[in-house]
Amino acid sequence: MGLGAYFNGDGAFFNWDTHRDTLRAISVYGMLSCAMTLVIITGGIDLSVGSLLALSSVTFSLLTLHHSIPVPFAIAACLFAGVLCGGTSGVLISKFKVQPFIATLAMMVFARGIAKFISGSKKISTYVKQGDEYVNIEMPKIFDFLNSRILNDNLSIVTIIMVVCIIICFILINKMRYGRQLFAIGGNENAAKISGVPVNLVKVITYALSGFFCAIAGICQAAQEYQGDPEAGVSYELTAIAMVVIGGTSLNGGRGSILWTLIGILTMGYLEKILSINAVGEDKRLILTGIIIVGAVLFQKRKN
Amino acid sequence: MKKQQYINNEYLLEMNNIHKSFGSVEVLKGVDFGLKGGEVHVLAGENGAGKSTLMKILCGIHTADQGVIKRNGEIVNFKKVADSARHGISMIHQELSMIKELSIVDNIFLGQEITRFKFFNNPKEQEKKTTAILNKLNINIDCRRKVEEFAVSTQQMFEIAKALTFDAQIIIMDEPTSALNKPEAERLFDLIAELKSAGHAIVYISHKMDEIYRLADKITVLRDGEFIISSAASELPENKLVAALVGRELNQQYPNRTTKVGSDFFTVKNYSVEKKYGHGKLVDNISFSLKKGEILGIAGLEGSGNHELFYSLFGAYGINNSGNVVMDGRKLKIKNPKNSIEHNNMMLLTHDRKGDGLILDMSIQENTSLASMKRFSNKLTFMNKQKERKTAELFQNKMNIKCSSVNQCVGELSGGNQQKVVLAKCLETNPQVLLLDEPTRGVDVGAKKEIYDLMNQCTDAGISIILITSEMSELLAMSDRILVMHLGEITRELAKNEATPENVLAAAMGKVI
Numbered sequence: 001m002g003l004g005a006y007f008n009g010d011g012a013f014f015n016w017d018t019h020r021d022t023l024r025a026i027s028v029y030g031m032l033s034c035a036m037t038l039v040i041i042t043g044g045i046d047l048s049v050g051s052l053l054a055l056s057s058v059t060f061s062l063l064t065l066h067h068s069i070p071v072p073f074a075i076a077a078c079l080f081a082g083v084l085c086g087g088t089s090g091v092l093i094s095k096f097k098v099q100p101f102i103a104t105l106a107m108m109v110f111a112r113g114i115a116k117f118i119s120g121s122k123k124i125s126t127y128v129k130q131g132d133e134y135v136n137i138e139m140p141k142i143f144d145f146l147n148s149r150i151l152n153d154n155l156s157i158v159t160i161i162m163v164v165c166i167i168i169c170f171i172l173i174n175k176m177r178y179g180r181q182l183f184a185i186g187g188n189e190n191a192a193k194i195s196g197v198p199v200n201l202v203k204v205i206t207y208a209l210s211g212f213f214c215a216i217a218g219i220c221q222a223a224q225e226y227q228g229d230p231e232a233g234v235s236y237e238l239t240a241i242a243m244v245v246i247g248g249t250s251l252n253g254g255r256g257s258i259l260w261t262l263i264g265i266l267t268m269g270y271l272e273k274i275l276s277i278n279a280v281g282e283d284k285r286l287i288l289t290g291i292i293i294v295g296a297v298l299f300q301k302r303k304n
Numbered sequence: 305m306k307k308q309q310y311i312n313n314e315y316l317l318e319m320n321n322i323h324k325s326f327g328s329v330e331v332l333k334g335v336d337f338g339l340k341g342g343e344v345h346v347l348a349g350e351n352g353a354g355k356s357t358l359m360k361i362l363c364g365i366h367t368a369d370q371g372v373i374k375r376n377g378e379i380v381n382f383k384k385v386a387d388s389a390r391h392g393i394s395m396i397h398q399e400l401s402m403i404k405e406l407s408i409v410d411n412i413f414l415g416q417e418i419t420r421f422k423f424f425n426n427p428k429e430q431e432k433k434t435t436a437i438l439n440k441l442n443i444n445i446d447c448r449r450k451v452e453e454f455a456v457s458t459q460q461m462f463e464i465a466k467a468l469t470f471d472a473q474i475i476i477m478d479e480p481t482s483a484l485n486k487p488e489a490e491r492l493f494d495l496i497a498e499l500k501s502a503g504h505a506i507v508y509i510s511h512k513m514d515e516i517y518r519l520a521d522k523i524t525v526l527r528d529g530e531f532i533i534s535s536a537a538s539e540l541p542e543n544k545l546v547a548a549l550v551g552r553e554l555n556q557q558y559p560n561r562t563t564k565v566g567s568d569f570f571t572v573k574n575y576s577v578e579k580k581y582g583h584g585k586l587v588d589n590i591s592f593s594l595k596k597g598e599i600l601g602i603a604g605l606e607g608s609g610n611h612e613l614f615y616s617l618f619g620a621y622g623i624n625n626s627g628n629v630v631m632d633g634r635k636l637k638i639k640n641p642k643n644s645i646e647h648n649n650m651m652l653l654t655h656d657r658k659g660d661g662l663i664l665d666m667s668i669q670e671n672t673s674l675a676s677m678k679r680f681s682n683k684l685t686f687m688n689k690q691k692e693r694k695t696a697e698l699f700q701n702k703m704n705i706k707c708s709s710v711n712q713c714v715g716e717l718s719g720g721n722q723q724k725v726v727l728a729k730c731l732e733t734n735p736q737v738l739l740l741d742e743p744t745r746g747v748d749v750g751a752k753k754e755i756y757d758l759m760n761q762c763t764d765a766g767i768s769i770i771l772i773t774s775e776m777s778e779l780l781a782m783s784d785r786i787l788v789m790h791l792g793e794i795t796r797e798l799a800k801n802e803a804t805p806e807n808v809l810a811a812a813m814g815k816v817i
Contacts, residue, residue: 175687176681177677178685183663188660191663192674195641195674196645198642254666255665
């Protein structure tokens with residue numbers, strides 16, 4: 001933040017619009033990071049978040065634009081698809097003892113394939129073929145709504161959705177039995193089992209929840225782009241992991257906090273923004289991001 | 305074994321006024337230690353007394369903040385393990401430091417490989433040397449096999465083989481028998497005698513009284529990081545040693561059993577456990593019963609199946625078992641640990657505290673409630689942290705758990721206090737049958753006594769306990785009745801008044817009477 005105030009890009013940093021846009025840009029990543037935080041606390045990893053986002057975004061667009069299905073049903077369908085895919089990874093990991101990296105890698109490829117299959121590898125937009133000619137159909141209101149801002153245009157709806165996701169995660173992790181069980185499994189799975197923690201069930205729930213948050217992110221992504229892109233979300237999983245890790249959550253499991261993940265999300269988002277308003281090229285931005293990730297993790301290590 | 309030249313009164317090694325702090329905690333406060341050739345020097349002290357730290361400084365894992373180490377009269381400075389290894393010092397750690405996926409020979413030469421042209425390994429030479437050492441230890445196995453194929457006790461022997469391979473003149477053994485069974489421990493003791501006569505010096509850390517007096521030439525006692533006494537073993541009788549260890553006279557190490565034992569409460573009939581991998585039975589058709597308020601000891605050497613019996617009864621060894629288990633007239637279904645805790649009113653304290661007992665990153669409070677979280681959360685599964693803290697504090701007071709607060713991470717506690725936390729977790733589930741597997745392993749004298757008292761309180765409250773322990777005196781003192789297992793079968797049942805170390809051991813080694 002201090003950095004931003006100093007390198008303020010000719011005053012752009014002091015304009016609330018800049019912050020609003022930064023927050024909007026990181027919202028989808030933020031939702032994925034929520035999913036990732038839960039999974040990483042158990043000592044696992046979820047590589048499929050980017051693909052699940054694409055799948056959800058394509059499904060949502062297809063159902064609302066091409067098939068004119070009522071929005072609530074479309075949303076429900078997306079969430080169901082996300083939970084189903086995530087839950088499948090969870091079953092593979094807990095019941096069949098497939099390593100999380102491999103199970104979710106497979107899901108990443110598989111879900112991407114499904115997204116391309118149902119969309120015919122095309123972007124799903126309002127531009128549809130009717131009979132022999134292409135027409136532009138009307139955009140359902142939900143897209144505009146999700147893409148709108150409230151409080152005199154000062155806060156994006158997607159940002160609010162991200163905050164809600166974070167609050168849900170916070171309650172899950174810090175206030176409920178489920179959260180304690182997450183840490184127990186990440187900390188020492190054998191001890192958790194001996195103490196009667198239903199390890200397999202908790203893992204399935206965790207990956208299903210991850211799929212759930214990815215589905216929400218996918219819907220928001222579709223709304224922001226006014227289309228469902230089967231190629232969306234490529235390498236988002238890595239950004240999400242970076243955000244979680246900058247927040248100090250240990251990849252070994254058993255340690256982590258959603259609030260620190262929020263700091264990770266903001267760090268990555270603002271870094272990007274500050275560099276771009278100061279007209280730093282993408283090449284240099286990537287180099288700096290790499291350095292910042294290492295720096296943040298080293299800083300966290302020292303604190304422990 | 306090569307005869308060392310200098311068996312005389314000169315110190316092979318001296319440590320003077322060693323200080324060491326970790327953060328703000330002063331672990332060693334000016335400790336002196338001297339070691340002569342051909343001597344077994346027992347280093348005694350309760351957990352947290354600083355024994356392990358002192359030895360880690362000696363072998364270069366830690367560096368002292370202050371103080372001098374002299375090797376053969378010359379001041380030396382150990383910055384890393386290789387430094388001390390060069391000076392003929394080798395340590396056998398309490399926790400095994402073998403890499404399981406590597407072969408025995410690779411483990412032994414790890415980091416100190418015999419090379420050709422400084423670059424290529426010389427496996428033939430390494431294997432030759434390893435085989436020679438293993439033969440000397442009476443282990444006749446192919447040294448190219450992987451370490452993970454062997455029992456923990458055998459792995460411990462590999463550690464010893466490693467120390468011998470490099471002909472270390474000073475060998476430090478940190479509780480080497482904690483993972484060994486009786487015959488293996490005997491083999492180790494023979495070996496120690498042999499090393500001694502060859503002029504090696506051995507630093508031996510142990511909590512076991514009989515071992516200490518059997519082996520020690522000299523005993524040095526540390527307490528709370530301070531040097532207390534160093535004396536010839538013959539001049540330091542047991543009661544004086546215990547007094548020096550705990551700082552107060554302990555008249556009696558074991559409390560009397562006064563619980564009135566009730567009638568049969570928990571019955572196991574024709575119980576068998578199949579091996580998880582491969583064929584065969586770990587527990588073979590055993591039957592026994594446990595009375596209300598009774599402590600039933602189960603003795604057995606490694607491979608007797610006693611640990612597996614515990615895990616299996618608790619539902620933590622899969623469901624490949626057969627037979628009847630009845631509690632209070634009700635036939636139990638053994639499914640999984642969760643079911644055992646919630647429906648069968650059983651709880652297991654495992655012998656591997658760090659492996660499956662505690663979650664070291666979690667606080668005392670969180671570990672205490674771990675197995676009974678349902679009672680600390682409402683219908684919507686929200687946790688009641690207030691209630692949790694109060695319960696943890698109750699246990700903290702009752703069990704005398706030494707900690708800064710119940711929010712302290714259990715990983716920061718000493719072994720004895722960690723064990724009390726595990727016990728608190730077990731008791732919080734309100735069990736009727738408590739399976740205690742090595743409840744005092746790696747626990748210091750004072751904490752042991754407290755754990756025994758707690759066991760008595762439990763049985764007074766009507767809890768029935770089955771106890772597995774490898775410490776014979778503990779087994780004899782605490783059990784009302786003893787079952788002896790050998791290779792999955794019960795070979796003998798002994799009442800308290802007829803049990804002696806000799807007949808228990810004989811039955812454990814398979815002598816059927």
